[in-house]
Amino acid sequence: MASLIHCPHCGVRPKEEFSIRGDASLVRPDPEASDEAWNDYVHIRSNPRGRYREHWQHAAGCRRWLVVERDTFTHEVFSVADAASAAREAGR
Amino acid sequence: MTRTYISRHPLEDLLPLEPGIRAVDHLDIPRAMAIAAVMAMDGEEAAVAAGLAASGDVQVRFTGPGEWLILSQSETPEELHRNLSLLLAETAYIVDQSDGRIVFRLSGPNVRRILAKGIASDLHPAVFEIGTSSNVLCGHISVNLARTGENEFELIVMRSFAVALFNDLRVMGREFDLSADFSAQG
Numbered sequence: 001m002a003s004l005i006h007c008p009h010c011g012v013r014p015k016e017e018f019s020i021r022g023d024a025s026l027v028r029p030d031p032e033a034s035d036e037a038w039n040d041y042v043h044i045r046s047n048p049r050g051r052y053r054e055h056w057q058h059a060a061g062c063r064r065w066l067v068v069e070r071d072t073f074t075h076e077v078f079s080v081a082d083a084a085s086a087a088r089e090a091g092r
Numbered sequence: 093m094t095r096t097y098i099s100r101h102p103l104e105d106l107l108p109l110e111p112g113i114r115a116v117d118h119l120d121i122p123r124a125m126a127i128a129a130v131m132a133m134d135g136e137e138a139a140v141a142a143g144l145a146a147s148g149d150v151q152v153r154f155t156g157p158g159e160w161l162i163l164s165q166s167e168t169p170e171e172l173h174r175n176l177s178l179l180l181a182e183t184a185y186i187v188d189q190s191d192g193r194i195v196f197r198l199s200g201p202n203v204r205r206i207l208a209k210g211i212a213s214d215l216h217p218a219v220f221e222i223g224t225s226s227n228v229l230c231g232h233i234s235v236n237l238a239r240t241g242e243n244e245f246e247l248i249v250m251r252s253f254a255v256a257l258f259n260d261l262r263v264m265g266r267e268f269d270l271s272a273d274f275s276a277q278g
């Protein structure tokens with residue numbers, strides 16, 4: 001597990017200050033989408049070995065949601081961004 | 093039935109009534125402090141930050157983007173709330189926290205070695221400069237940590253965690269004979 005996370009608001013922090021929600025690449029389906037699409041969105045997760053984008057919350061710090069891109073195998077952290085700005089950039 | 097509520101500090105029973113011998117490393121606990129939480133409305137973050145920076149007599153602590161804790165030693169909670177409302181009218185939400193937060197003032201030559209037992213953030217003088225403040229984890233408790241002097245830090249914690257944090261700080265400071273008392277200034 002990556003042990004130091006560079007929060008864009010608070011600086012370098014230990015992973016103990018964060019709580020992890022999981023996959024940040026999921027896009028919520030349309031309300032009228034099929035049951036399969038909703039089942040995939042709610043329940044089905046891959047467990048990748050390598051690069052992975054996750055939602056982390058800086059629970060004991062600024063309390064903001066972040067998008068952390070890291071490698072689940074090498075523990076390397078590639079980027080950390082505020083989740084609200086990441087969503088805005090993605091046009092959501 | 094009417095009840096009379098009496099303001100009572102959570103460490104009332106844990107600290108002696110008479111001030112004890114003060115060690116070089118000391119934990120000073122203000123009995124009463126006016127504290128308010130300020131959250132900028134959407135898009136007003138920079139305006140609120142500028143307003144707070146110009147407000148003079150209060151201390152401004154960063155808690156998150158667009159969110160601050162404001163401390164005042166000279167004002168009552170009501171005065172602080174009123175003055176902030178006038179200053180930040182229509183740009184921020186202001187909530188009184190004076191009964192909800194407890195302030196700890198830790199000072200002395202070994203202050204960083206004491207804090208290092210609970211806080212994993214870098215507190216080197218060149219990194220965590222005077223005036224810096226941030227929410228950090230101390231043991232299992234989230235606190236707002238500010239550097240207020242060369243070797244002086246202030247920790248602000250939610251009232252219900254004050255006793256636990258106090259006990260933690262005592263253990264963290266035992267090696268250096270840390271003393272603790274209510275603040276003489278009240």
Ligand SMILES: [Zn+2]
Nearest residue numbers: 007010058062
């Ligand atoms: Zn943060």
